[in-house]
Amino acid sequence: MERKVKKRQVNLTINVVPDYSRAGDSIVYYPNNVLGNGATSIVYGGFHEVQDRKAAVKRIPKNHYKIFENELEVWRKLTTPDLVNIVGYYARYEDTKNCAYFIAMELALGTLDDVVTGKPNVSAWTKESCIKYLNDASQGLEFLHGKNIIHRDIKPSNIMIFANNDHNDLAKLGDFGISRIIELNSDQTDSVGKGTYDWMAPEVLQDYNQVNDDKLPIKFPNTTAIDIFCLGQTYFYGISQGEKLFGNIVFRAHNVLSGNPGDLKKMMKKMSDNDIPLIKLVLEMVKREPTERPTIQTVLKHPFHWDNFKFLEFVQDVAGILDNKVKELQTLEDLDKAYSKYHLQETGSEFDFEQEMSSNFVALLSASWKKNYSNDSKSCIKLIELIRDKLAHFSSQKEEVNEDCYFGENGKFCKGKYAEYFNQKFPLLGIFLHDFFKRNHLERFYLERFY
Known part of the structure; x- marks a missing residue:
């Protein structure tokens, strides 16, 4: 008796990611073009049809709705005609079907970190261009602080580089997912959205992953001094072409908490006497005590920024x-x-x-x-x-x-x-x-x- 063999049906359907996807009526993004991938979001290359411009499209999953809500709240306060050194906002969309939220914003050439590490999408590093980018970013931070907003995640990858009409690239501050709007002269504290570990200020780092008696994260003060500390590290990283002021990840936390930068003499081999104003400024910006750090206005008036x-x-x-x-x-x-x-x-x-x-x-x-x-x-x-x-x-x-x-x-x-x-x-x-x-x-x- 001939045995019948049942033929297995083979599914030949190939799951091809479409060339583009839509988020609402005006936002288009390209799933194959991932520009950045963080703890709470993914950023894709895309397009905003109303503005008729290329865009960076941030996708935030449902469980990080507070990040989405917070970033929009900050941008509402920043929507003014004189916005120069802050990444511009285009549109938002809430995708309830796929449980995700989208924000379309200005598309940058790359970041300060790309410049320092020699990525091809941005202009090559020069000391002059790096000083300009840091000055641009500092002016952006001055604008934020003037609106009573703390960024809380200043780092080289959040300083975005844009082409400018006068052929001099322009730097802008971006990523306001964990930024906070604060009340003047308040003692406001927080326990979430502490920033990036490698760039944290000591007052944030000291309670990292610590909990109180109720098993809740320990709160830390929300002050503009947090931004100044992170910006100081970013200054040094940029001008020294990638050196970390407080050393590598093994020693960094200890050095930050004890207020001791790493081996400055070793790290300054790439630098010269002309960089002494930078070192003096940075050491003021990264002081252990938040109240001893300069304001962003004082930073911008420092001789390091003089032409x-x-x-x-x-x-x-x-x-x-x-x-x-x-x-x-x-x-x-x-x-x-x-x-x-x-x-x-x-x-x-x-x-x-x-x-x-x-x-x-x-x-x-x-x-x-x-x-x-x-x-x-x-x-x-x-x-x-x-x-x-x-x-x-x-x-x-x-x-x-x-x-x-x-x-x-x-x-x-x-x-x-x-x-x-x-x-x-x-x-x-x-x-x-x-x-x-x-x-x-x-x-x-x-x-x-x-x-």
Whole structure:
């Protein structure tokens, strides 16, 4: 008897992910184009049809509805015409059928982390571009803090890079899923959405995964100082091309909680004397005690963020104060001694500005050098006077300026080149004077705009 064999039916249907999916009437996203994947969401490349623009589309699962709700609440408060350094919001959609929530927003080229790690989707790292990105992000944070919003998750991957019309890329702060709107002068605390472990401030990290007697997460204070700490680490990471200020993950928590950065000397091998203003600023931003950290406004006024012209303006104003010899400024008699000590401490060598400047420049000053400066080249005050006086001298010259004098451009004196020359030659001068006047409570004398 012939045995009948039942043929197994083979399902040849292939589960192909469609080229695109829809979230509501205006949001399109591409499931195969994952831009980022976090603990509470996935971000896809997409398109917003109303704006007629490419978009980043964040998909948040149902169990993280509070993240979705919180991010929308923050964006409602940020929807203003003067929004520049904050990632823009397009639309939202609640997909009740698939238990997911969607947010469409501006699509970036990449992140600051992509720049530092050399990803091809963004421009190559340069110190100048990185400083600009950090300044952009800081202005975005200033905007947030001005609206009483704490970001709470500042890190390189949340600083988004965008192309700009003037060919200079622009950085914006993004990802407001765990941001908080706070009341002024409140003691508001929180126990959820602590941020990213590698970038946490000590007041958040100390109670990480800890619970109270009721088995509930321990609450931590919600203050803007949390953002300043995280931003300080991000500054260092960006300028040092990827070094972690508090060391690798094995030692980081201990170093953060004890207030001890990692081996700065080792990490600064990629850096120079010109980066000392950065180090001084960062160490202020990552102080163990939150109340000792600067505000974002103070951060933005720090010499690290000065361009060459700002440096020159500051030195000119200091020279004017020295000329006035105001009786309250008797402390300035110690300025030369203090700067000599500071220079030796930071560089290991004695200060002598004649040695710092090129022989060609000294020769350019010729007779006036021997008369006014040659015997006082170890004086910080004399250097300040030289910068101010020679600026006036070169600016008043009507004859053609030779290109060889460092400051010539198309036959004319170039103030920008002059400012750059002295700022590069004396990177410690601006940060020292800025700190000296503040420490001695002298900034009120015509210098308020620099603080």
